[in-house]
Amino acid sequence: MAGSALPEIFDDVDLIIDPETFANPQEMMAEIKKMGLKPYMENSAVVVKGYFRRIERLYVRLSELEKKKLQRGQHPERSHGNHHPSPRLQSAPSPSAEAVDIDPEVMLYIIAKHSEELDRMKRAGVAVSQSNRRVTFQTLYPGEQGTVQAQFARERFITFYQKIATGLQTKTFRLSTSQRQILPTVFPELLIGYMLHDKNSVMLTGSYLSLERFEQFLHSSPTRSSQKEKQRHTDSPRAAASSPPAQQSQPKDEICCICLEPLVKSLSTTLEKCKHSFCKDCLKRAFEIKPVCPTCGEVYGALKGTQPDKGEMKVTRDLSSLPGYERYGTIVINYYIPSGTQGAEHPNPGQPYQGASRTAYLPDSTEGKKVCRLLRQAFDQRLIFTIGSSSTTGRSNVVTWNDIHHKTSRNGGPTGYGYPDPDYLKRVQEELKAKGIC
Numbered sequence: 001m002a003g004s005a006l007p008e009i010f011d012d013v014d015l016i017i018d019p020e021t022f023a024n025p026q027e028m029m030a031e032i033k034k035m036g037l038k039p040y041m042e043n044s045a046v047v048v049k050g051y052f053r054r055i056e057r058l059y060v061r062l063s064e065l066e067k068k069k070l071q072r073g074q075h076p077e078r079s080h081g082n083h084h085p086s087p088r089l090q091s092a093p094s095p096s097a098e099a100v101d102i103d104p105e106v107m108l109y110i111i112a113k114h115s116e117e118l119d120r121m122k123r124a125g126v127a128v129s130q131s132n133r134r135v136t137f138q139t140l141y142p143g144e145q146g147t148v149q150a151q152f153a154r155e156r157f158i159t160f161y162q163k164i165a166t167g168l169q170t171k172t173f174r175l176s177t178s179q180r181q182i183l184p185t186v187f188p189e190l191l192i193g194y195m196l197h198d199k200n201s202v203m204l205t206g207s208y209l210s211l212e213r214f215e216q217f218l219h220s221s222p223t224r225s226s227q228k229e230k231q232r233h234t235d236s237p238r239a240a241a242s243s244p245p246a247q248q249s250q251p252k253d254e255i256c257c258i259c260l261e262p263l264v265k266s267l268s269t270t271l272e273k274c275k276h277s278f279c280k281d282c283l284k285r286a287f288e289i290k291p292v293c294p295t296c297g298e299v300y301g302a303l304k305g306t307q308p309d310k311g312e313m314k315v316t317r318d319l320s321s322l323p324g325y326e327r328y329g330t331i332v333i334n335y336y337i338p339s340g341t342q343g344a345e346h347p348n349p350g351q352p353y354q355g356a357s358r359t360a361y362l363p364d365s366t367e368g369k370k371v372c373r374l375l376r377q378a379f380d381q382r383l384i385f386t387i388g389s390s391s392t393t394g395r396s397n398v399v400t401w402n403d404i405h406h407k408t409s410r411n412g413g414p415t416g417y418g419y420p421d422p423d424y425l426k427r428v429q430e431e432l433k434a435k436g437i438c
Contacts, residue, residue: 015055017046017062031061049422059148099134100158106165107135109191109205117160126153158415162405169388170205171347173218174198186260187214208386208403213294216258216286257295258282274298299436305402306345307382308353311337315372317364322410324420325363330410331372333360337385337399346387348397353387356399360406361418367425374432378404383435404431 017039019025032039032048035058039048048058107130111118118128126149127138135157139150172195175183180202183192189210193203204211254263256279263277270277276295278286286294291301314334322330339355342348362368378384386402389395405428409418432438 015048015050015059017048019046022062028062032058056149098154099136100154100161101133102130102135102161103165104133105170105205106161106168109168110161110164112191113189114160114164125149128153128157155415163403168205169208169211169347170203171211172201172203173214174200175202175218176200179218182260186217190214209292209297212290213258216282216294217260219285256282258286271298271300273300297434299434301436302381303383303435303437304381305383305386307379307385307402308337308340308343308355308387308399309382310340311335311379311385313376313379313384315376320410322361322363322419324422325365325368327365328368329364331362331364331368333362333372333375333406334358335360335379335384342387342397351397354395354398356385358401358406358408360408361410362407362425363419371425371428371432374429374437375404377437378432378435381435381437383437404428404435 017028019028022028029039029046032046035054037048037050037054037058039046041047048055050058125140127140129136129138137150137154137157139147141149183190183202187204187206187210189206191205193205195201195203204214206214254277255261256263256268256277258278259282261279263279267279267281268277269280269283271283271293274293274296276293278294283294287300291303292299312335314336316332316334317329318332319329321328335356335358337355337357340353342351342353346353362372375384383402384404385399387397388400390398390400405424407418407421407424409416412418414421414424429438
């Protein structure tokens with residue numbers, strides 16, 4: 001996470017233009033094509049899709065054309081009720097950049113480990129600031145253009161915040177002095193909190209996969225060192241004097257990322273798909289917890305999550321359509337996870353947890369049906385939900401979403417967890433593929 005470049009989250013923006021606001025619509029279309037964008041008509045409006053910066057430049061250019069029209073004494077008023085006085089960016093339910101409610105612990109992690117992403121939002125002309133449990137977005141430029149920039153920064157932040165908060169967990173560990181010393185270097189993506197009353201205990205905050213890799217590191221077999229010493233003695237120059245020189249060479253920098261000890265060829269194995277190497281014993285224990293590569297997350301076999309066993313996923317359909325999918329009906333998914341007692345795989349075994357009911361929506365299109373089938377498989381593999389702390393209420397020991405995003409509203413766009421969101425079906429399939437479901 002830390003050290004890896006984050007993808008451009010806000011990369012698909014719609015600019016909706018009323019052509020009647022221009023004295024010469026052909027001039028407007030020429031400006032669009034000049035920027036390499038492809039417009040299309042939708043409900044008598046011209047729609048252009050593209051990356052934010054390119055759409056922003058087009059917006060500014062079209063605004064200049066409209067000003068020239070007004071300066072020539074040509075007024076844009078029309079008698080019809082659907083007139084828009086200027087090109088507008090339709091990407092959020094609110095015309096202004098409203099504050100966003102956040103969990104302070106999640107925000108602390110984002111500031112510590114993803115400060116570059118926040119800085120990019122500020123460089124876009126928007127000041128991002130936090131006060132208690134709210135994040136505000138204030139434009140540095142006056143006028144409508146500044147408001148648009150603030151709104152886009154808000155939406156980009158919401159998308160990024162949700163991505164981080166969904167999989168974020170905090171766990172407490174008792175560590176030795178040597179383990180505490182190597183922790184920041186070997187696991188830089190984890191946020192470390194030290195306990196005042198117990199110097200041997202630390203609170204680690206990070207993604208589920210990072211914490212799991214750390215636990216694998218802690219639980220690696222203590223007998224492996226003696227096994228390796230024995231193997232090194234067997235492979236010593238005296239014992240291997242009769243071997244060809246090529247067989248004596250061993251890469252000096254090859255270590256097992258689980259136990260952090262040098263790899264011994266006869267005691268190591270290399271994964272087939274991603275080609276990462278580990279000690280056989282370490283990898284066996286890691287796969288008993290989760291069959292994924294501890295380095296890159298490549299899935300090997302059927303992944304099982306920590307979703308409570310007793311639950312239902314009910315799928316129904318209705319004839320109403322979702323924004324952006326007007327030709328199709330709607331798939332309605334109702335999840336129900338009853339309250340119960342946490343098991344050994346949960347944060348607090350033996351303690352009760354609060355269940356949850358959730359409703360999600362998909363278009364009843366070919367791709368929507370495919371996503372529904374994949375979500376069913378993920379539900380059967382206990383991957384849709386987990387038990388942890390709610391990023392919205394802050395309550396612990398509750399059923400929460402795992403890191404597979406759902407649309408829980410029919411409307412509202414990405415910021416309202418709804419539609420239209422033309423890339424959602426593609427994104428959720430990528431999230432499922434990362435868990436071996438495709």
